Amino acid sequence: MADQHRTFDLAVVGGGAVGLSCAWRAARAGLSVVLLEQDEFFGDRASSAGVERQWRFQYSDEEMTRLVLAAVPLWRELEEAAGRRLIHTTGSLWFGEVAESTNEGHISDAAKVLERLDLPFEWVTAAEIERRFGFRDLPGHYEGFYQPGGGVIDVKGTLFALYCQARAAGADLRERQRVTGLAVTGDGVRLSTGAGTLTAGRLVVAGGAYSGELLRSWGVEFKVEIYEMATAYFQVRDPSVDYPTWFAFQKPAETDSNLFYGFGQSPWGPRGTIRVAPDFEVDPLHSPREADGTPRAADLRRTADWVRRHMPGLDPEPLRPSTCLIALPADPGRDFYLGTVPEGTAGAGRVVVCAAGWMFKFAPLFGQICVDLAVDGATSHDISRLTFGR
Ligand SMILES: Cc1cc2nc3c(=O)[nH]c(=O)nc-3n(C[C@H](O)[C@H](O)[C@H](O)COP(=O)(O)OP(=O)(O)OC[C@H]3O[C@@H](n4cnc5c(N)ncnc54)[C@H](O)[C@@H]3O)c2cc1C
Structure with a gap:
């Protein structure tokens, strides 16, 4: 052969x-x-x-x-x-519950590492995040940091x-x-x-x-645990609206980890839509070959609700929904x-x-x-x- x-x-x-x-x-x-x-x-x-x-x-x-x-x-x-x-x-903007440990990390600990390694960042309150970055209706105690690199x-x-x-x-x-x-x-x-x-x-x-x-x-x-993670794009209502990459750390909801993240307008692609996605570890697959590319309706609904409530610059109707396969260490x-x-x-x-x-x-x-x-x-x-x- x-x-x-x-x-x-x-x-x-x-x-x-x-x-x-x-x-x-x-x-x-x-x-x-x-x-x-x-x-x-x-x-x-x-x-x-x-x-x-x-x-x-x-x-x-x-x-x-x-x-x-x-x-x-x-x-x-x-x-x-x-x-x-x-x-x-x-x-890159990380905000939300500063002491919450998630699969993405922990806001306060990450800020300490940035400080130790002398990497620049600015600490921001909920009011500043809303004013500077266009989010709305965040719980008042949310805080975080903006890392310019x-x-x-x-x-x-x-x-x-x-x-x-x-x-x-x-x-x-x-x-x-x-x-x-x-x-x-x-x-x-x-x-x-x-x-x-x-x-x-x-x-x-x-x-x-x-x-x-x-x-x-x-x-x-x-x-490892294997997931098919949902993702979607959202139409920008006003072309001047843009975001840094961001991750919202929140307390888990009853149904999911309640974590969301997103991007700004693509620097290389056509402008006009922005990706926002849930980072939910739910319904692990037994095998990666079970993945079928169909996002869970509940994940899209939850993401649309997040956009509706917190991102007024976007139309909350999910576009181009898809999934991405990921294996995460079980530990x-x-x-x-x-x-x-x-x-x-x-x-x-x-x-x-x-x-x-x-x-x-x-x-x-x-x-x-x-x-x-x-x-x-x-x-x-x-x-x-x-x-x-x-
Ligand atoms: C929704 C989502 C968001 C993410 N966000 C981020 C992020 O913001 N930042 C970040 O750093 N990372 C992020 N990641 C993770 C990142 O995308 C992955 O860690 C990275 O793409 C993994 O690349 P890889 O080459 O290891 O795996 P893969 O891209 O999965 O490549 C493995 C390849 O091996 C092939 N293969 C497997 N078995 C065989 C076989 N037996 N014979 C031949 N070929 C085989 C597969 O077909 C596949 O093409 C994200 C992932 C997902 C799903």
């Missing part, structure tokens, strides 16, 4: 932001790389779907903010190579830039090739796909929500899985995993870290919170 005798230095499973970043960094370092993607590149069925992601420095844990800072030079390198801007600075990432532009850079550096990028089996060989890993088998010295699994399908057969503990104290599979499991020392969590902003850095772990077995970055068995 095809490729039976071809051996690559590195194989990558998954052609989302992380897998493409791995291929870019590995090929650029002179490794022979093959990347296998089960769907088409730039599709909307996995976690790198849609057109925008939030860029932010604030995290409740200092190590995470340090990783964002470490990602910046790689983003600049990618932007330079692609000849276009991929991160657009619009500012936050912004919005151009998702499709990033994926295309990564794809082009990886290819130009010699990576073999294959779409519509699902990896159905992994086996350890004498000095590497063998991957089975519908098109045949191939071998590689090292493997990175960057399969997003699907990563568990491959890892569980090796007994790797990969504990709320863990942000991601990033590391070599643990000793005692098949693939130890040869297989690196990078999956689960809100990681688009880290993609170029995590790609580099995966390559360093796969090739050298180590990274200079502090990822101790993210490794297996920590």
Whole structure:
């Protein structure tokens, strides 16, 4: 069968932001790389779907903010190579219940981290948020901060830039090739796909929500919850209305986590609509293959109610509703899985995993870290919170 005798230095499973970043960094370092993607590149069925992601420095844990800072030079390198801007600075506004812990973090703790690392921010009250940023009818005790370095990432532009850079550096990028089996060989890993088998010295699994399908057969503990998250756009009533990227931290409602976030008018796309979405972890899927792209009506209704009540500059009728698949670590104290599979499991020392969590902003850095772990077995970055068995 095809490729039976071809051996690559590195194989990558998954052609989302992380897998493409791995291929870019590995090929650029002179490794022979093959990347296998089960769907088409730039599709909307996995976690790198849609057109925008939030860029932010604030995290409740200092190590995470340090990783964002470490990602910046790689983003600049990618932007330079692609000849276009991929991160657009619009500012980032976090507001609401300042002591509420959520899957996105904690306002007060994140402000302390910004202060410790000497990153600029302004503390704002509910009245100031309404006056300066166009929100309305916020509970009077809501507060938060505005961080001017936050912004919005151009998702499709990033994926295309990564794809082009990886290819130009010699990576073999294959779409519509699902990896159905992994086996350890004498000095590497063998991957089975519908098109045949191939071998590689090292493997990175960057399969997003699907990563568990491959890892569980090796007994790797990969504990995640998988959700299909709703999202929608809303028509701007007055063209002068705009917002920074924002996240509202609220006390959970009876039915959901009551968290909402959104963007301003797209700096690269047609103006006139703005994305607002709920961040509700409800109805986890048993398998990512159950996802059907249909948002829950209740999630859209709740988001429309938030817009109606708090964002008078927008028409509250949801437009272009869709979903995005996400796997989140089941342990709320863990942000991601990033590391070599643990000793005692098949693939130890040869297989690196990078999956689960809100990681688009880290993609170029995590790609580099995966390559360093796969090739050298180590990274200079502090990822101790993210490794297996920590
Ligand atoms: C609604 C939503 C909002 C988000 N907001 C933010 C944000 O504001 N900021 C941020 O930083 N992050 C955010 N994220 C998270 C971010 O989008 C993801 O962390 C990131 O896109 C993950 O990229 P990935 O490459 O790891 O996974 P994916 O994009 O899911 O890519 C994995 C790929 O692997 C392929 N694959 C899987 N199994 C196989 C197999 N066996 N064989 C071949 N191919 C396979 C899949 O088809 C898929 O294309 C958000 C996510 C969602 C859903």
